Amino acid sequence: MNKFFKYFLAVVLGSMVSAFFFIVGIVMFITILASTASKDVTVKDDSILVLDLNGPVVERTTSDPFEMMLSQLSGQKSPKGLNQILASIKKAKEDDRIRGIYMEAGMISTGYASIEEIRNALIDFRESGKFVHSYAPIYSQRAYYLASAADRVYLNPTGMLEFKGLSSAYTFFKGTLEKLGVEMQVFKHGEFKSAVEPFILESMSDEARLQTETYLNSMWGHITSQIAQSRNLDVESVRATAELFPTFREDTLLISSGLIDGFKYKDEVLSELKKLTGIEEEKDLNAIGVMKYADVYLPGKRKGLEKNKIAVVYAIGEIDGTSGGINSEKLSRTIRQARRDSTIKAIVLRINSPGGSGLGSEIIWREVKLAQEVKPVVVSMGDLAASGGYYIACAADTIIAHPTTLTGSIGVFGLIPNTQELLRKMGITTDRVKTNTFADMPSLDRPFTREEKELMQAYIERFYNVFLQRCADGRDTTTDAINIVGEGRVWSGENALGLDLVDKLGGVSDAVAVAARMAEIETYRVVELPEVLSPIEQIMKGLGGDARARVGRIFFGEEYQIFQTIQDLKTAYPVQARIPYEISVN
CATH class of the missing domain: 3.90.226.10 (2-enoyl-CoA Hydratase; Chain A, domain 1)
Incomplete structure (x- = not known):
């Protein structure tokens, strides 16, 4: 009887805990839906657009409640959409209420081409005569490439800036597969088709190394030339600075090399922004984030009435x-x-x-x-x-x-694993009956025959x-x-x-x-x-x-x-x- 009550209470307690988390989940869901519901967004005069781009930037986002819920549970920032970022920067250029852009993107997570999109939009924005200021406690190399498009680039006095050149690393699974007893049967066309290499090699082939060196050097040449142009520097001096690995050197190198404009704490940067926008020191900045500003319509603009x-x-x-x-x-x-x-x-x-x-x-x-x-x-x-x-x-x-x-x-290319040796290690064998020569092709529990390899190739x-x-x-x-x-x-x-x-x-x-x-x-x-x-x-x-x-x-x-x-x-x-x-x- 004691065991019965013990199990009964355990079931009741488990049900109560499950119900509690279910209710919490429903409350979170309703709260997020309410917070993401469409509202009229007011943009004050003398405002700045805030680009908080720390975290992932993806091609396209919306106000997705599920994404926001996952981000809150994980403690991670929800992804920003490149589509919303670009649209907001373009709109802010024409919006007389927006005086400039303040950007925090020290740990941005996206590819260089996406960064290039945002960077070009910022350069175009500056042509309106408005300012762009960037600040971060830490700049990754990608983040610095983006930040270099700003009028002013500031770093925390005890912060770090990564600038060292490009590298590309590959992970190889061949050793693990051999230990498991899995053979990857490879069929491909293209001597540079290196997608199969992680499964059959332990290091890069000469062809893979050559193509990687080619595109990395092309990318690095473009990146350094753009930084030099934006920062009014000589390209060779920019590359020389990267060779010195300034991250762990004296702070004076970052100033003397021209990579940044100064070391400031965030409150000092905010004070500078207040002066630029005519806001009194004791008052808050008129600031609006990308997600909210994306839903703002410019005064006098029609709301999507064009037929074409x-x-x-x-x-x-x-x-x-x-x-x-x-x-x-x-x-x-x-x-x-x-x-x-x-x-x-x-x-x-x-x-x-x-x-x-x-x-x-x-x-x-x-x-x-x-x-x-x-x-x-x-x-x-x-x-x-x-x-x-x-x-x-x-x-x-x-x-x-x-x-x-x-x-x-x-x-x-084609990759077909042969797991015969793995199955043997586990004490598993297979056998079969077939009506035709290729009736069991492809099979993962045996190697390809010569004829099958010829057909596949x-x-x-x-x-x-x-x-x-x-x-x-x-x-x-x-x-x-x-x-x-x-x-x-x-x-x-x-x-x-x-x-x-x-x-x-x-x-x-x-x-x-x-x-x-x-x-x-x-x-x-x-x-x-x-x-x-x-x-x-x-x-x-x-x-x-x-x-x-x-x-x-x-x-x-x-x-x-x-x-x-x-x-x-x-x-x-x-x-x-x-x-x-x-x-x-x-």
Whole structure:
């Protein structure tokens, strides 16, 4: 009887605890919904726009309650959307109530091309005569590149500034796979197609090292030249400072090198901002953040009444991966709807993707091609638009990339694991009966036969030839010409411009302007597709695969990429058009 009451009380207590957390969750959900509900935002005269960009910056965000709830639970900052950041900076340039921008972005987390977008927007903003001030206790190298576009760059007196050059590290799994008894059977075309190397090598091949050195040097050359231009410095002196690794040297080096304008505490920076905006010292600044300002309409501006539209279609993430990203069928449907919509006069395809499924890439390419036949299609490349990401871009009328975009990687591969030895170590054996020679192909519990290897390699070669033809047709050249710059090789956007893989250097706003000129329209409004879900729809969607990806990124950070790589291998389409699994540039 005592045990009965013990278990009974345990069940009751467990139910009460579960109910408590459920109620807390409901309260949090309602609170977040209430806080994110649309309100009229008032912008006071002599205001400053605050860019708090510490944390992740992604291509596109909305006021997603699920994302905000996860961020609160994890203690991490919720992602900022590049779309909202750029729109807010552009709007603030025209808003007479905004006197300048105050930026804190010392630990920004995004790629160099995305930083380039924001940086160019800040430079354009300064042309209005308004100020941009940046402050941080610590600047990462990426953050400093962004901050260098400001009028004034301040650092905490005991802070740190990282400036040391670029590096790119790869993680290799070969040793682990051998210990487990797993053999990765590789099929590929492209001597530079290094996506397979982490599974079959212990270090970089000569080809992988060469391509990495090429695009890193291109990126670093662009970054240092832009810093030199913004800071009125000599390029060689900027590179010499990086060689000294100023992070751990005397503070005077940061001043004498011209990297920063001074050391200040935050209260001193705020006092300076008050003087610039005419606010008395004892009063608070009139400040507004990006998320709120994104919903502000300028006085006298019409609220989206233009009939003509340019659609910005987002293609973000791995193509047909298992952890969110691009679903080829859904993206194709979105492009098809934009093609059929007579009010949409042009399409900008915004790509930030390492590629993925070869079949998924072909499915999307088809819709891009059909759209290009009836209305202008312009591609805007983000941090990555490589392999399958380039596949879906090549049919566009015009391709625009940033100098620091990673693109190209025109090549394909297949990875089929053989787990026979692993199963044996576990005491597991398999046997089978089949009616035909290839009835059990592919099998993960045995190695490929010679005939099976020949079949698989032939399929890879055929798909590569299709990839070459798609690129040749899109770029109005020959497959031989594409093959020379192909072979799986990754290029920077600046490299790609010289190789005629892209047409112009610039960002998404440049792509929209090009699309408008091609469509011969002067007045239009930009619509982002696919359409944003309502808060409730976002919560329901968040309970599925997208939520797993978000939770993974929030709680595991950059290490989540390793887990995602292994997970994607389990269900990946056998032919992949993908950039190397882990390209990480500091």
